Amino acid sequence: MKPRTTFLLGAAAIVGIAGYLMAGAITRTGVYYLTPQELAGRVAHDSTFVGIGVKVGARVVPGSIQRAAGGREVSFRVTDGGQSYPVVYRGIIPDTFADSADVILEGRLGRDGTFRATTLLAKCASRYENAPRPTDEKFRKYRATPGYRAVTTART
Template identity: 40%
Template sequence: MKPRHKRFLLIGIALTLLAGATALVLNAFNDNLVFFHTPSEVAAGKAPQGRTFRIGGMVVAGSVQRAADGQTVRFMITDTAQVVPVVYKGALPDLFKEAKGAVAQGKLGADGVFTASEVLAKHDENYMPPEAKDAIDQAHATAKTLK
């Protein structure tokens, strides 16, 4: 084999290895990517079914129900336009309260119930994630145009 052919072979092998490594990195990145969706987007079918994402909004007052096992909690989350039921098994954050902001991470079931693996509560009275604030503002604007 001529030196020129050996060089092409080595370059081809290096490019194949680089493409394989790039594919593995992109696959790992895609598996760990978590998007934020609002209850309105979930109701409109824009949220992925069976894939992890975050949903945020306000916890509906009077919707928090604790199961007899002491671990399972059911509540509703809203962006003031739509409501999505959430089920979470575990300890809730201390700042989690009705009529306050919360973000849940988990998967949407075929029955429309969001099964959360993690629940986050906002830190103080004035803070709201920019995505949640924008979503609530959009929901208000949409509700006004529909009336």
């Protein structure tokens, strides 16, 4: 056999192994990534979907966060505008977790309709809409000072 052919066979073997590993790894470790509405839709179609590990991307309902004493357990609600779910999470709570934060939860939906999260990732909402606004609460005193006038009012 020509060396070139041998090499190509070897390369094909490596590519094959890599492909096999990838396919296997995806079926074994891939999880659905859903919004609360999509999750509700799936559960309505197929009741066995309850209890399957999924990832859910949603936003924390403001004011719903209830931290247990200490720092390791928290319950809150998430929503995507349409559907909302109560969530219970135990573990390290990320620094960026707060009201209105966008979160990615990994866990299972329980029969009682509560989502039990095993991981909680939070993106700080302020990271994307972070310019200060005249209406921000912290500027109340500033707005009250005599010299203050808003350049324009409505746009921001």
